[in-house]
Amino acid sequence: MSKNGNISSSVIKRLPRYYRFLGELEKQGVERISSRELSEKMKLTASQIRQDLNCFGGFGQQGYGYQVQSLREEIGHILGVDKAYSTILIGAGNLGKAIALHINFETRGCQLTGIFDANPRLTGETVGSLAIRHTDEIEEFCKAEHPVIAVLCIPKANTQAIADKLVGLGIRSFWNFSHYDLTIDHQGIEVENVHLGDSLLTLTYRTSHLKDSEEE
Amino acid sequence: MSKNGNISSSVIKRLPRYYRFLGELEKQGVERISSRELSEKMKLTASQIRQDLNCFGGFGQQGYGYQVQSLREEIGHILGVDKAYSTILIGAGNLGKAIALHINFETRGCQLTGIFDANPRLTGETVGSLAIRHTDEIEEFCKAEHPVIAVLCIPKANTQAIADKLVGLGIRSFWNFSHYDLTIDHQGIEVENVHLGDSLLTLTYRTSHLKDSEEE
Structure with a gap:
């Protein structure tokens, strides 16, 4: 799913922040979130968020939003949190x-x-x-x-x-x-x-x- | 000289780096530097450097380059190094x-x-x-x-x-x-x-x- 060959460094710099925010949402028991809600929390525009996450194949579903846990896991995997x-x-x-x-x-x-x-x-x-x-x-x-x-x-x-x-x-x-x-x-x-x-x-x-x- | 009312945050983020590099040049006894030489040292384009420094009124002289000590002092002043x-x-x-x-x-x-x-x-x-x-x-x-x-x-x-x-x-x-x-x-x-x-x-x-x- 992660087509991360040519991701700009500015997107990469934002990924750890997505990872952290999604981790907090997960702790609070939030199961899914719209790009609009995520954008308010992260002080980014909703379109910026959609663009960023599209770099990795896009995880959102129109009208449903993002599934917090699986999006966080996928971003973590892209970042390499499962390395040692x-x-x-x-x-x-x-x-x-x-x-x-x-x-x-x-x-x-x-x-x-x-x-x-x-x-x-x-x-x-x-x-x-x-x-x-x-x-x-x-x-x-x-x-x-x-x-x-x-x-x-x-x-x-x-x-x-x-x-x-x-x-x-x-x-x-x-x-x-x-x-x-x-x-x-x-x-x-x-x-x-x-x-x-x-x-x-x-x-x-x-x-x-x-x-x-x-x-x- | 510093017309720093509307400077973008990305320029501001680069200013401490200019300040550091110019400090190193000053220590090495360099008195003046062209935007081309500064760009090689800092891995920015010469035009980027000229644009950045123009935000503050422009310190360079065509064909002469920048006067290291006075440029550093001015950037330091803009940043506020003389505050306490x-x-x-x-x-x-x-x-x-x-x-x-x-x-x-x-x-x-x-x-x-x-x-x-x-x-x-x-x-x-x-x-x-x-x-x-x-x-x-x-x-x-x-x-x-x-x-x-x-x-x-x-x-x-x-x-x-x-x-x-x-x-x-x-x-x-x-x-x-x-x-x-x-x-x-x-x-x-x-x-x-x-x-x-x-x-x-x-x-x-x-x-x-x-x-x-x-x-x-």
Whole structure:
């Protein structure tokens, strides 16, 4: 059913949100929903929703709406929530530890299998159910465990060298919290950048342009 | 110079990135750059860059390019990096602590002035230079300090009640790490949502569609 060869990145970016909203509806016991109702909840137009979901073959029935549970399952399947991609996290500072503990990797098709840090004083410290390993062990670990995704929570200055090494070891997907632009040096990899600082700065801008702000 | 009344949200989302790239160029001693060179670095088209920067009155000179330092300063000013918005953080769990320690609020026009958590066992614990306060103290704090921005690092179930309270106390801007959709209940507020789980799920999707993936 999922004809997902040529889906635009903007549709893909909306899919996790559909997945979350449908999950909430399911929890509330809602069995079906019209695109109009879904659009009100999600602040998208009903036609946008129909267009988006049509990319995957279309699940709705005219006059009936969408069957919540099966639509959610299908979107989850498209996103890959039923995968278990072996995932390693590099950089067990405050942010790395928080990501390791706060994010539910399993429900997103990932399995956190290793945490690494260059600081030998952290080696052996446990984060959740994993003990931090020294970054010197990455190569051996990758050759044995074949992780697929790497979460980078390291300072920008160290990112290029670590990324080169990881690409050499077969990692193709990066969840990148460092501010280094990985795609500069590598082709054929997938990078999801998280720029928390940019996100805050966008809010600062919007705060200074609030209607009742002193500057408007 | 900044005629920034009607700037589209997609341009605004790109501004922090321009600001970062120009900062890097400045550090490298680059004094001026053409839109073509900037476009190669930023993986945008040169015409996109010219269009974006024209929104603010246009800084480039034909045949000369952009003056890096003054363009960066102007974008910084537009974004509000020279503000010092009093900012409070609610929820001093792993993620909240990591945000408090990892993010440089000052360089983004914000000043972290208070950290609150409902867990009395955390009260008094220091995070950076701030001691965690109990959430019961929020009202008194807001009346005295008039914070403008709130960072929400609390579980979804608690978000609505806390947000209602904060809006009542005058907070209009939220950096929202909880998965609760704040705009459902409140008008006239600015919310910057950070959905880390959605970001990871997008990467899972792209991982399963990598060219050399077993499933293609």
